[in-house]
Amino acid sequence: MEVETGLIAQWLMNLAIAIAIVVIGRIIVKWLVKLIRKLMVRSELDPILINFSGSIANAVLLLFVFIAALDQLGVNTTSFIALLGAAGLAVGLALKDSLQNFAAGVMMIIFRPFKLGDFIDAGGVTGVVEKISIFSTLMKTGDNREVTIPNGQIYAGAITNFSARETRRIDMVFGIGYDDDMLKAKNIMEDILRNHDLVLDEPAPKVAVAELADSSVNFNVRPWVNSEDYWGVRSDLLEQIKLTFDKEGISIPYPQMDVHTDK
Numbered sequence: 001m002e003v004e005t006g007l008i009a010q011w012l013m014n015l016a017i018a019i020a021i022v023v024i025g026r027i028i029v030k031w032l033v034k035l036i037r038k039l040m041v042r043s044e045l046d047p048i049l050i051n052f053s054g055s056i057a058n059a060v061l062l063l064f065v066f067i068a069a070l071d072q073l074g075v076n077t078t079s080f081i082a083l084l085g086a087a088g089l090a091v092g093l094a095l096k097d098s099l100q101n102f103a104a105g106v107m108m109i110i111f112r113p114f115k116l117g118d119f120i121d122a123g124g125v126t127g128v129v130e131k132i133s134i135f136s137t138l139m140k141t142g143d144n145r146e147v148t149i150p151n152g153q154i155y156a157g158a159i160t161n162f163s164a165r166e167t168r169r170i171d172m173v174f175g176i177g178y179d180d181d182m183l184k185a186k187n188i189m190e191d192i193l194r195n196h197d198l199v200l201d202e203p204a205p206k207v208a209v210a211e212l213a214d215s216s217v218n219f220n221v222r223p224w225v226n227s228e229d230y231w232g233v234r235s236d237l238l239e240q241i242k243l244t245f246d247k248e249g250i251s252i253p254y255p256q257m258d259v260h261t262d263k
Helices: 002-042 047-072 077-094 096-111 151-155 182-195 227-248
Strands: 119-122 125-132 136-141 146-150 167-169 172-176 206-212 217-222 224-226
Touching: 002 047, 096 125, 096 136, 096 151, 125 146, 136 151, 146 151, 167 227, 172 182, 172 227, 182 206, 182 217, 182 227, 224 227
Parallel strands: none
Antiparallel strands: 119 125, 125 136, 136 146, 167 224, 172 217, 206 217
Protein backbone atom coordinates (compact mmCIF):
# COMPACT_ATOMS: atom_id res chain seq x y z
CA MET A 1 0.00 0.00 0.00
CA GLU A 2 2.81 2.35 0.88
CA VAL A 3 4.54 1.40 -2.38
CA GLU A 4 1.43 2.26 -4.41
CA THR A 5 1.05 5.52 -2.51
CA GLY A 6 4.67 6.34 -3.23
CA LEU A 7 4.23 5.55 -6.94
CA ILE A 8 1.13 7.68 -7.14
CA ALA A 9 2.89 10.54 -5.39
CA GLN A 10 5.86 10.18 -7.74
CA TRP A 11 3.57 10.11 -10.78
CA LEU A 12 1.69 13.17 -9.55
CA MET A 13 4.97 14.96 -9.01
CA ASN A 14 6.14 14.01 -12.49
CA LEU A 15 2.78 15.19 -13.88
CA ALA A 16 3.14 18.50 -12.05
CA ILE A 17 6.68 18.92 -13.42
CA ALA A 18 5.51 18.02 -16.93
CA ILE A 19 2.72 20.60 -16.71
CA ALA A 20 5.23 23.16 -15.44
CA ILE A 21 7.53 22.31 -18.36
CA VAL A 22 4.68 22.89 -20.81
CA VAL A 23 3.51 26.14 -19.19
CA ILE A 24 6.97 27.63 -18.70
CA GLY A 25 8.16 26.23 -22.02
CA ARG A 26 5.32 27.92 -23.90
CA ILE A 27 6.17 31.23 -22.23
CA ILE A 28 9.84 30.86 -23.19
CA VAL A 29 8.93 29.81 -26.75
CA LYS A 30 6.65 32.81 -27.12
CA TRP A 31 9.46 35.09 -25.93
CA LEU A 32 12.02 33.47 -28.24
CA VAL A 33 9.73 33.69 -31.29
CA LYS A 34 9.04 37.34 -30.51
CA LEU A 35 12.80 37.95 -30.26
CA ILE A 36 13.41 36.17 -33.59
CA ARG A 37 10.73 38.26 -35.29
CA LYS A 38 12.18 41.47 -33.84
CA LEU A 39 15.70 40.60 -35.05
CA MET A 40 14.38 39.79 -38.54
CA VAL A 41 12.43 43.06 -38.66
CA ARG A 42 15.61 44.95 -37.74
CA SER A 43 17.36 43.17 -40.59
CA GLU A 44 14.63 44.55 -42.89
CA LEU A 45 13.68 41.12 -44.18
CA ASP A 46 10.49 40.57 -46.14
CA PRO A 47 7.32 40.33 -43.97
CA ILE A 48 6.40 37.05 -45.73
CA LEU A 49 9.67 35.48 -44.61
CA ILE A 50 9.32 36.90 -41.08
CA ASN A 51 5.84 35.46 -40.59
CA PHE A 52 6.72 32.10 -42.10
CA SER A 53 9.97 31.76 -40.13
CA GLY A 54 8.19 32.78 -36.92
CA SER A 55 5.55 30.08 -37.44
CA ILE A 56 8.18 27.42 -38.17
CA ALA A 57 10.26 28.41 -35.12
CA ASN A 58 7.17 28.37 -32.90
CA ALA A 59 6.15 24.87 -34.08
CA VAL A 60 9.66 23.39 -33.71
CA LEU A 61 10.28 24.86 -30.25
CA LEU A 62 6.86 23.75 -28.97
CA LEU A 63 7.60 20.25 -30.25
CA PHE A 64 10.76 20.15 -28.12
CA VAL A 65 8.76 21.37 -25.11
CA PHE A 66 6.14 18.62 -25.46
CA ILE A 67 8.83 15.96 -25.96
CA ALA A 68 10.52 17.13 -22.75
CA ALA A 69 7.15 16.95 -20.93
CA LEU A 70 6.47 13.44 -22.22
CA ASP A 71 9.95 12.34 -21.18
CA GLN A 72 9.23 13.64 -17.68
CA LEU A 73 6.12 11.42 -17.58
CA GLY A 74 8.23 8.39 -18.42
CA VAL A 75 7.15 8.05 -22.04
CA ASN A 76 9.82 6.52 -24.29
CA THR A 77 10.55 9.56 -26.43
CA THR A 78 13.38 7.86 -28.33
CA SER A 79 10.93 5.89 -30.44
CA PHE A 80 8.73 8.96 -30.77
CA ILE A 81 11.66 11.06 -32.07
CA ALA A 82 12.65 8.28 -34.49
CA LEU A 83 9.07 8.15 -35.76
CA LEU A 84 9.03 11.91 -36.25
CA GLY A 85 12.33 11.71 -38.11
CA ALA A 86 11.02 8.99 -40.43
CA ALA A 87 7.82 10.95 -41.02
CA GLY A 88 9.82 14.09 -41.72
CA LEU A 89 11.99 12.22 -44.25
CA ALA A 90 8.93 10.80 -46.00
CA VAL A 91 7.27 14.21 -46.17
CA GLY A 92 10.53 15.77 -47.39
CA LEU A 93 10.82 13.25 -50.24
CA ALA A 94 7.17 13.72 -51.18
CA LEU A 95 7.48 17.49 -51.18
CA LYS A 96 10.95 17.68 -52.73
CA ASP A 97 9.95 20.17 -55.44
CA SER A 98 7.94 22.29 -53.00
CA LEU A 99 10.87 22.39 -50.57
CA GLN A 100 13.19 23.41 -53.42
CA ASN A 101 10.81 26.24 -54.33
CA PHE A 102 10.57 27.24 -50.68
CA ALA A 103 14.36 27.34 -50.27
CA ALA A 104 14.68 29.39 -53.47
CA GLY A 105 11.96 31.75 -52.25
CA VAL A 106 13.77 32.29 -48.95
CA MET A 107 17.04 32.99 -50.78
CA MET A 108 15.35 35.49 -53.11
CA ILE A 109 13.65 37.28 -50.22
CA ILE A 110 16.93 37.49 -48.28
CA PHE A 111 19.26 38.51 -51.14
CA ARG A 112 16.63 40.41 -53.17
CA PRO A 113 17.85 40.07 -56.76
CA PHE A 114 14.64 41.90 -57.66
CA LYS A 115 11.65 43.54 -55.97
CA LEU A 116 8.02 44.28 -56.72
CA GLY A 117 7.63 46.41 -59.84
CA ASP A 118 11.00 45.47 -61.36
CA PHE A 119 11.22 44.51 -65.03
CA ILE A 120 13.19 41.27 -65.19
CA ASP A 121 14.06 38.29 -67.35
CA ALA A 122 14.02 35.11 -65.25
CA GLY A 123 12.81 31.53 -65.51
CA GLY A 124 12.27 31.94 -69.26
CA VAL A 125 9.83 34.84 -68.79
CA THR A 126 10.33 38.58 -69.31
CA GLY A 127 7.97 40.89 -67.46
CA VAL A 128 7.17 43.01 -64.42
CA VAL A 129 7.22 41.39 -60.97
CA GLU A 130 3.79 41.72 -59.36
CA LYS A 131 4.01 39.31 -56.41
CA ILE A 132 6.75 37.37 -54.61
CA SER A 133 5.63 34.51 -52.35
CA ILE A 134 7.47 31.72 -50.58
CA PHE A 135 6.88 29.16 -53.34
CA SER A 136 6.33 31.16 -56.55
CA THR A 137 6.63 34.55 -58.24
CA LEU A 138 3.88 36.23 -60.25
CA MET A 139 4.95 38.25 -63.31
CA LYS A 140 3.03 40.33 -65.87
CA THR A 141 4.33 40.17 -69.43
CA GLY A 142 4.34 42.99 -71.95
CA ASP A 143 1.15 41.68 -73.58
CA ASN A 144 -0.61 41.69 -70.16
CA ARG A 145 -0.43 37.97 -69.38
CA GLU A 146 -0.01 36.75 -65.81
CA VAL A 147 2.67 34.08 -65.45
CA THR A 148 3.30 32.20 -62.19
CA ILE A 149 6.83 30.78 -62.03
CA PRO A 150 8.12 28.35 -59.36
CA ASN A 151 10.88 30.04 -57.37
CA GLY A 152 13.18 27.07 -57.90
CA GLN A 153 13.02 27.61 -61.66
CA ILE A 154 13.91 31.29 -61.24
CA TYR A 155 16.77 30.87 -58.78
CA ALA A 156 18.33 27.98 -60.71
CA GLY A 157 19.04 30.20 -63.72
CA ALA A 158 20.31 33.64 -64.60
CA ILE A 159 18.24 36.62 -63.44
CA THR A 160 18.45 39.82 -65.50
CA ASN A 161 17.02 42.84 -63.68
CA PHE A 162 16.47 45.68 -66.13
CA SER A 163 15.20 47.97 -63.35
CA ALA A 164 18.07 47.51 -60.90
CA ARG A 165 19.98 50.59 -62.10
CA GLU A 166 18.64 54.08 -62.66
CA THR A 167 20.24 54.37 -66.11
CA ARG A 168 20.74 52.02 -69.05
CA ARG A 169 22.80 52.13 -72.23
CA ILE A 170 21.07 51.61 -75.57
CA ASP A 171 23.23 49.53 -77.92
CA MET A 172 22.44 49.99 -81.61
CA VAL A 173 24.33 49.23 -84.81
CA PHE A 174 23.87 51.24 -88.03
CA GLY A 175 25.49 50.35 -91.31
CA ILE A 176 26.15 52.71 -94.22
CA GLY A 177 27.39 52.01 -97.74
CA TYR A 178 31.09 52.13 -98.61
CA ASP A 179 30.37 54.92 -101.11
CA ASP A 180 28.67 57.11 -98.47
CA ASP A 181 30.40 59.90 -96.52
CA MET A 182 31.44 58.20 -93.30
CA LEU A 183 32.21 61.39 -91.35
CA LYS A 184 28.94 62.97 -92.45
CA ALA A 185 26.97 59.95 -91.24
CA LYS A 186 28.82 59.99 -87.93
CA ASN A 187 28.12 63.70 -87.42
CA ILE A 188 24.42 63.18 -88.19
CA MET A 189 24.09 60.47 -85.55
CA GLU A 190 26.04 62.50 -82.99
CA ASP A 191 23.79 65.53 -83.58
CA ILE A 192 20.63 63.46 -83.18
CA LEU A 193 21.89 62.02 -79.88
CA ARG A 194 23.08 65.41 -78.63
CA ASN A 195 19.73 67.10 -79.37
CA HIS A 196 17.44 64.39 -78.01
CA ASP A 197 15.79 65.55 -74.77
CA LEU A 198 15.88 62.13 -73.08
CA VAL A 199 19.46 61.15 -73.94
CA LEU A 200 21.72 61.80 -70.95
CA ASP A 201 24.79 64.03 -71.15
CA GLU A 202 26.60 61.87 -68.57
CA PRO A 203 27.73 59.30 -69.42
CA ALA A 204 28.25 60.89 -72.81
CA PRO A 205 26.75 59.10 -75.86
CA LYS A 206 29.23 57.39 -78.16
CA VAL A 207 29.26 56.90 -81.91
CA ALA A 208 32.19 54.89 -83.26
CA VAL A 209 33.08 52.68 -86.21
CA ALA A 210 32.49 49.07 -85.19
CA GLU A 211 33.65 47.13 -88.24
CA LEU A 212 34.18 47.17 -91.98
CA ALA A 213 31.66 44.49 -92.86
CA ASP A 214 31.12 42.71 -96.17
CA SER A 215 28.60 45.21 -97.53
CA SER A 216 28.61 48.11 -95.06
CA VAL A 217 30.58 50.26 -92.65
CA ASN A 218 28.97 49.57 -89.27
CA PHE A 219 28.75 52.08 -86.42
CA ASN A 220 28.13 51.37 -82.76
CA VAL A 221 25.64 53.95 -81.44
CA ARG A 222 25.46 53.94 -77.64
CA PRO A 223 23.49 56.62 -75.79
CA TRP A 224 22.59 56.47 -72.08
CA VAL A 225 19.02 57.05 -70.85
CA ASN A 226 16.97 56.67 -67.68
CA SER A 227 15.80 53.06 -67.37
CA GLU A 228 12.11 53.93 -67.71
CA ASP A 229 12.83 55.76 -71.01
CA TYR A 230 14.77 52.90 -72.63
CA TRP A 231 12.26 51.49 -75.13
CA GLY A 232 10.72 54.82 -76.10
CA VAL A 233 14.08 56.46 -76.79
CA ARG A 234 15.38 53.43 -78.67
CA SER A 235 12.42 53.42 -81.04
CA ASP A 236 12.61 57.19 -81.46
CA LEU A 237 16.33 57.13 -82.32
CA LEU A 238 15.90 54.32 -84.85
CA GLU A 239 13.22 56.34 -86.60
CA GLN A 240 15.08 59.67 -86.51
CA ILE A 241 18.37 58.26 -87.79
CA LYS A 242 16.70 56.34 -90.63
CA LEU A 243 14.65 59.34 -91.77
CA THR A 244 17.66 61.68 -91.56
CA PHE A 245 19.84 59.26 -93.54
CA ASP A 246 17.16 59.10 -96.24
CA LYS A 247 16.95 62.90 -96.35
CA GLU A 248 20.74 63.32 -96.56
CA GLY A 249 21.20 60.61 -99.19
CA ILE A 250 23.04 58.16 -96.93
CA SER A 251 22.19 54.55 -97.69
CA ILE A 252 21.65 51.71 -95.25
CA PRO A 253 22.73 48.61 -97.22
CA TYR A 254 20.96 45.29 -97.02
CA PRO A 255 22.46 41.89 -97.90
CA GLN A 256 22.62 41.25 -101.63
CA MET A 257 23.80 38.36 -103.76
CA ASP A 258 25.09 38.65 -107.31
CA VAL A 259 24.41 35.57 -109.41
CA HIS A 260 26.51 35.09 -112.58
CA THR A 261 25.52 32.55 -115.19
CA ASP A 262 27.59 31.16 -118.04
CA LYS A 263 25.99 31.21 -121.46
